[in-house]
Amino acid sequence: MLENLTVVLFHPKFPENVGSAARACANMGCPNLTVVRPRNWNPERAAALATPKGQDILKNMQVYEDLPSALAGFEHVYGTTARTGGWRKGLLSPSKAAEGMCNHMRGGSSVAVVFGPEDRGLTNAETEICGQLLTIPTSPEASSLNLSQAVLVVLYECFKNAMEVDSVEPQAPSEANLVHHKEMEILFSSLKDTLRSIDFLKDENTDYWMLPVRRFLQRAPFRRSEFNMLMGLCRQVQWIAKKAGRGDK
Template sequence: MCQKIRMENVAIVLHDTRIPENIGAAARAAANMGVGQLIVSAPRHLDMERVLKVATHSASGLVKAMKVCSTLPEALGGFNWIVGTTARLGGTRRVNSSPADLAAKLIPMSSENRVAVLFGPEDRGLTNEDLQLCHELVNIPTAGFSSLNLAQAVMVMCYELFQARTRAPECHIPRLACRHELENMYEELKETFARIHYINHENPEHRLDKARNFLSRYQLRAREVSIIRGLCRQVVRYGSQCYKDGAAAGAAGSPKNQETG
């Protein structure tokens, strides 16, 4: 029996779009392939009449149910696995999957997890800061000219997801921590690193980026995120207690206290 991706658990997220017609065309592509949800994050100009005109009647339901968010973290907060799309390669942009490889990987992932495929603005794509919210990156190979129209890129990704099949039994992937849970963990890590002077206070994001890259290699579950956050709190409590004990010992051993004794 063939296994397929649960398309109802997949969402297309369009961030910082400039042109309403591109939203409509992307919605049409997503609807053609059975994608369950469309989310628009921080659109520059959201003219629903222009969006619906391009989406046509077939995708009007997806557009009318579309969620509009003011920030990208808000848009991604409830997702357990986030895939960022990028045309630019190299540097910190380590692409882990091709569209077909990604689709096969998401078959077991989509069973109990909400998956977001994230696209950036038409003129420049996702920034490095945007990509920090992603678990992995995917690149659509081209014959040289790497820039695709937004709706074209959405169609390629949705087609590969729709076509993905596997006959081999896949390992079960339980519910993973959502983006909101992960961001709370990273914020607590950042505060802990600062308290124990593990990071440079002038550039705290540098060390945190390395922690993000390390932890993103693992499919962290909610309880594992809770363990890491609990460890952070314990480190801070232990450090504070050591400081208090040291201050008390110093005060007790001061010359003034010795004379009084």
């Protein structure tokens, strides 16, 4: 049911939480688990918490050394955060995020949802490369969730949305020929250079001022023709800026 969804655990601290996350994936029909740079990795300790139902997911999980490589092939990336404000704006609830994820998956797109380390969560730089951010509301008196609990909450909302909508609505139109996350990062890098060349962005804290641009462009999926058009536009603007003596800023 959630075949096009992948749970990505970034730099998890405890192998038991990876095993519990695999069990949550099995419970909610999500067969794909990716782990990025796990700490203290111990397959036996992870397997003990995965239970028999999660063993196959644990055995087949993908392991990467860095987050950009893990996300490169996805069309849509959602990140999770417990912190709000500052860089973290436009946060979605799990149910609202699940609605978007399921719509993308019905169109044939691959979706990743990223969970940060147990001890610190995702940093600003790590949330920046996620197209959308979601947060799980909790009581202020006990706001910390176990990693596998957070995974289960998000997957449950996706499972519920898939069950409810698929039973009453026709298949969504295809999202074929969309650019992947790696290509979007190339576009954002080119846009940043272009906006700096025309003094739209200043040298101080350019990543922060690029956030509204990133969030705006990530509201809708990008097709390859649109990606090529914007890349061509960036090249042309940078050429003109260089001719005007502003391209080396």
